Amino acid sequence: MPAPAGLFAVFEAGLLKMRCHIIDALPQVGGQLSEVYPQKPIYDIPGYPAINALDLVNKLVEQITPFNPGYTLGERVDLLERLSDGSFVLITNYQTSIHCRAVVIAGGLGCFEPRKPPITGLENFEGKGVSYMIRNPEKLRGRKVLLAGGGDSALDWAVILSELAERVVLVHRGDTFRGAPETAGKVFALAAAGQLDLLLNANVVALHGNGHLQSAEILTHDGQTVKLTTEHFVPLFGLSPKLGPLEHWGLNINKSAITVNPEDFSTNQPGIYAIGDINTYPGKLKLILSGFHEAALMAQSAFKYMYPHERLSFKYTTVYGINSF
Amino acid sequence: MIDIKVETANGSHLELKIDSDENRSLMEILSTHDIGMLAACGGLALCGTCHIMFKSGGDNLPPPTKDELAMLEMLPGAGANSRLSCQVMLSKKLNSSNIKVMPID
Ligand SMILES: Cc1cc2nc3c(=O)[nH]c(=O)nc-3n(C[C@H](O)[C@H](O)[C@H](O)COP(=O)(O)OP(=O)(O)OC[C@H]3O[C@@H](n4cnc5c(N)ncnc54)[C@H](O)[C@@H]3O)c2cc1C
Ligand code: FES
Numbered sequence: 103m104p105a106p107a108g109l110f111a112v113f114e115a116g117l118l119k120m121r122c123h124i125i126d127a128l129p130q131v132g133g134q135l136s137e138v139y140p141q142k143p144i145y146d147i148p149g150y151p152a153i154n155a156l157d158l159v160n161k162l163v164e165q166i167t168p169f170n171p172g173y174t175l176g177e178r179v180d181l182l183e184r185l186s187d188g189s190f191v192l193i194t195n196y197q198t199s200i201h202c203r204a205v206v207i208a209g210g211l212g213c214f215e216p217r218k219p220p221i222t223g224l225e226n227f228e229g230k231g232v233s234y235m236i237r238n239p240e241k242l243r244g245r246k247v248l249l250a251g252g253g254d255s256a257l258d259w260a261v262i263l264s265e266l267a268e269r270v271v272l273v274h275r276g277d278t279f280r281g282a283p284e285t286a287g288k289v290f291a292l293a294a295a296g297q298l299d300l301l302l303n304a305n306v307v308a309l310h311g312n313g314h315l316q317s318a319e320i321l322t323h324d325g326q327t328v329k330l331t332t333e334h335f336v337p338l339f340g341l342s343p344k345l346g347p348l349e350h351w352g353l354n355i356n357k358s359a360i361t362v363n364p365e366d367f368s369t370n371q372p373g374i375y376a377i378g379d380i381n382t383y384p385g386k387l388k389l390i391l392s393g394f395h396e397a398a399l400m401a402q403s404a405f406k407y408m409y410p411h412e413r414l415s416f417k418y419t420t421v422y423g424i425n426s427f
Numbered sequence: 428m429i430d431i432k433v434e435t436a437n438g439s440h441l442e443l444k445i446d447s448d449e450n451r452s453l454m455e456i457l458s459t460h461d462i463g464m465l466a467a468c469g470g471l472a473l474c475g476t477c478h479i480m481f482k483s484g485g486d487n488l489p490p491p492t493k494d495e496l497a498m499l500e501m502l503p504g505a506g507a508n509s510r511l512s513c514q515v516m517l518s519k520k521l522n523s524s525n526i527k528v529m530p531i532d
Pocket of ligand 2: 468498
């Protein structure tokens, strides 16, 4: 789960010749930095008077490249099981399974899950016409698609699908868009040219169908309810953090955070560590800096856990360099 | 002193008495109480996890900025009396208001 804490853990583990595999529910690495504030400057990274969040993520990725980590992105770890030999298997929502000897949870605020609008029948049609993200736009070619939302993804998809789909309707509950002004401009232009339907100050209120979505009810700005035939509805209301599956892994949890031993950030389960925003201990500060420190101490402890009979000598990178693998 | 009645996301109630000269947002005050407010973006109007609804009061507050409105429009449970508490600065206008902290969708 590689946000800053997880990425730097790969580096610290690499120095001790432990290879890592990274799994993140988001399609990109970087956690909150990439998802919440990619273009904001950070001022409290030692050595950088100011650094843009995405630049920091890119530098962290560059820093761990010599240690050749495996990546599974866009998949959420749902299950964590201990095998009889003490090793672990992690299984994702796409059934990818990763076998390992120690687990480092750097799950931050948890998984970013799509916000679900309060619409009658919404959950009944999940996977049957309702989806919260568009993985393959080609599947919508020649179809009638209803989009809802006012952020970047709603605008971007409205523009892209206006060329692919038979008809695109974008419903937005306000009349200003949060997304990029240029894209909002394009959406207004496409609507004026009749290439998509834009319904402002409107809300999708109910969905109907027989097994699969067939139509949606929309409450328009003048208080009327209109029925729209559509096979696909994609509500795009952004993502919101949820602790998610790691609640059920037998770890001690206190107020949505995993309690750890502040000596080495181990959890109550031997071989499972928690670093970064996801953990809690007396004096915890939710900072990138803290996650880095925790990653270094965790790696030393994980080494001793995995190789109890090997001696671990403390080495400076200045003296020994980086031995890639 | 600013007196605010708060209903938390899980339905419990508390009453806040705040020194009116504090130059802080309502989110900052609410986060210091153990009510599970996440305020994930720390007050940048980016996350919506500090969403509150005014049950009464709050009418004479400065109106939401464009950024706040745009975020509110993204929040499924938001209504006409919704605000992002990180964008509401403490002021005497909040006195005697009654708010509900909205659950994270
Ligand atoms: C707007 C904003 C500004 C900030 N500014 C600063 C600052 O100036 N300085 C500073 O030090 N800190 C700042 N922070 C805090 C900083 O971003 C966090 O401390 C940091 O991101 C924590 O990193 P992390 O590695 O613990 O987790 P996160 O960045 O939260 O990432 C956790 C990752 O784990 C993944 N995940 C969770 N559960 C699962 C699962 N079951 N399966 C797969 N993946 C999973 C998530 O998808 C996510 O990508 C700021 C935060 C915000 C929101
Ligand atoms: S704290 Fe994130 S929007 Fe208010």
